[in-house]
Amino acid sequence: KQEVTQIPAALSVPEGENLVLNCSFTDSAIYNLQWFRQDPGKGLTSLLLIQSSQREQTSGRLNASLDKSSGRSTLYIAASQPGDSATYLCAVQTPSGYALNFGKGTSLLVTP
Amino acid sequence: NAGVTQTPKFQVLKTGQSMTLQCAQDMNHNSMYWYRQDPGMGLRLIYYSASEGTTDKGEVPNGYNVSRLNKREFSLRLESAAPSQTSVYFCASSRQRSETQYFGPGTRLLVL
Numbered sequence: 432k433q434e435v436t437q438i439p440a441a442l443s444v445p446e447g448e449n450l451v452l453n454c455s456f457t458d459s460a461i462y463n464l465q466w467f468r469q470d471p472g473k474g475l476t477s478l479l480l481i482q483s484s485q486r487e488q489t490s491g492r493l494n495a496s497l498d499k500s501s502g503r504s505t506l507y508i509a510a511s512q513p514g515d516s517a518t519y520l521c522a523v524q525t526p527s528g529y530a531l532n533f534g535k536g537t538s539l540l541v542t543p
Numbered sequence: 544n545a546g547v548t549q550t551p552k553f554q555v556l557k558t559g560q561s562m563t564l565q566c567a568q569d570m571n572h573n574s575m576y577w578y579r580q581d582p583g584m585g586l587r588l589i590y591y592s593a594s595e596g597t598t599d600k601g602e603v604p605n606g607y608n609v610s611r612l613n614k615r616e617f618s619l620r621l622e623s624a625a626p627s628q629t630s631v632y633f634c635a636s637s638r639q640r641s642e643t644q645y646f647g648p649g650t651r652l653l654v655l
Binding site for chain 1: 547574576583584585586587588591593599601602633635640641642643644645646647648649
């Protein structure tokens with residue numbers, strides 16, 4: 432079974448800092464990898480999707496990279512803002528199924 | 544364009560009661576999913592529907608049934624609720640298996 436791990440579990444940074452969230456997975460045979468954001472008591476908002484053939488995707492201040500051979504993805508957030516405070520979830524889809532296998536998330540707090 | 548909608552938002556049940564969680568999407572997506580989110584366990588797939596007329600089990604299907612009523616709607620039924628089914632339930636949809644999954648706002652279920 433594909434295991435997805437996110438480190439750190441929690442992170443607190445001052446506003447304006449650039450930061451990196453990490454995601455690792457045990458089986459390199461993936462279909463795609465998605466990064467989500469979840470605000471307290473809310474649903475998940477998709478941030479970026481990286482297909483297995485891609486190395487990175489960018490959206491605004493967000494950049495996600497994928498290294499299948501090492502089983503790792505990173506989410507880079509530039510010039511962090513208090514509004515970026517949320518839990519960030521990494522999810523991997525394997526070729527054999529429809530399910531997304533989720534990590535447990537990194538809880539990010541950006542302080543003014 | 545409402546995206547993915549779920550009803551109800553919150554429900555309290557007694558052990559043994561039954562209920563149906565409703566989900567609808569207005570994005571003309573082919574695939575729909577039901578996940579549950581529990582503290583310390585992350586999100587896990589209960590059932591999915593790859594396309595209208597098909598349903599398949601996910602990682603944790605026991606105690607649940609689903610119906611893909613039409614292309615827009617995918618319901619989740621608890622026939623005899625148990626305290627272990629206390630959770631937050633999310634519905635999601637995607638145009639195709641390999642594409643971004645979009646999530647609803649969730650249903651918080653408490654089984655006493």
